[in-house]
Amino acid sequence: MRRRLPASAEVVPNLAPMVDIIIVILVFFMLGASLTLAREGVLATDLDPRSGPGAGVAVEIIPAVKIALADVDDGRDCRVLLMGRPLAGGLAELARRLEERHAAGADPTAPVVLAAEAPVRWEFVVQAMDAAIGAGFRNVQFAVALPGAKQTAE
């Protein structure tokens, strides 16, 4: 009996599962990439615990460090005052001076009060707060103006 060799068949891998998984992986990385593009963090502050629904009663805080930001050129720049004295170097000098204070033994838990004039851009306020926290002061508080009072950086 003559045995016939089977006709050679083309072996073609099934590509459907591979394409399916590749598309799913693409969608996964598209979603995953958009979640990591914007990295956000937080800077924390604690309002004075004596504040509350008291119709805006003034609460006085005695600060260890007082930082004030004055408006320059309608929000385009700001002048920095540390304990009432202007700093020529601006926010960079503020960070350095605060680090010197901390290294000299200032209490890091003592309140650091940050006051700013109304037109000062928010990013300058954040930079000042960032400098205080970076220098080791953890208790940064804000001087909130009473309704009707004009806020000046002093």
Place this chain on the structure above:
Amino acid sequence: MRFRPPVPVSLTLNLAPMVDVMMCLIIFFLLAGRLLDEQFLPLELAAARQARPADRRDVGRLVVNVRPGPAGRAEYVVTRWDGRRIVPQALGADELAAWVRQRSEELRRLGHDPWCMVRADRAVRYADVERVLRACGLAGLPRVVFGTAAAEDD
């Protein structure tokens, strides 16, 4: 009759469907997690080096987004559930304090300890953010955090 042993059959496990289902589940949970970030409007936040990661899972938080609005006034954007989806709601300066007070009372009734996250665009004025701080103080929320962007390393 010659008894022939059965031809061994090789068992192979097709992993493609399992990987496919796993990736679909991962994508599902990625999308579900993004719904929790609906309160975070796209803003140009001020950068801070000392920012720590935000705890976005805390249900006791109020999120107030502050962005530049028309005519040089800031807009306070919060989110609310309208029964079907989360929708943004722009508040005026007068409505902000009432909203903060109302939401904090709701959260306290539910047994949560409310706190506030303020996400302010870098270009808004300090006075606009101060309004949120005042509203938080009047509502008895001592804990406030400011959303910031991660600062780029020099």
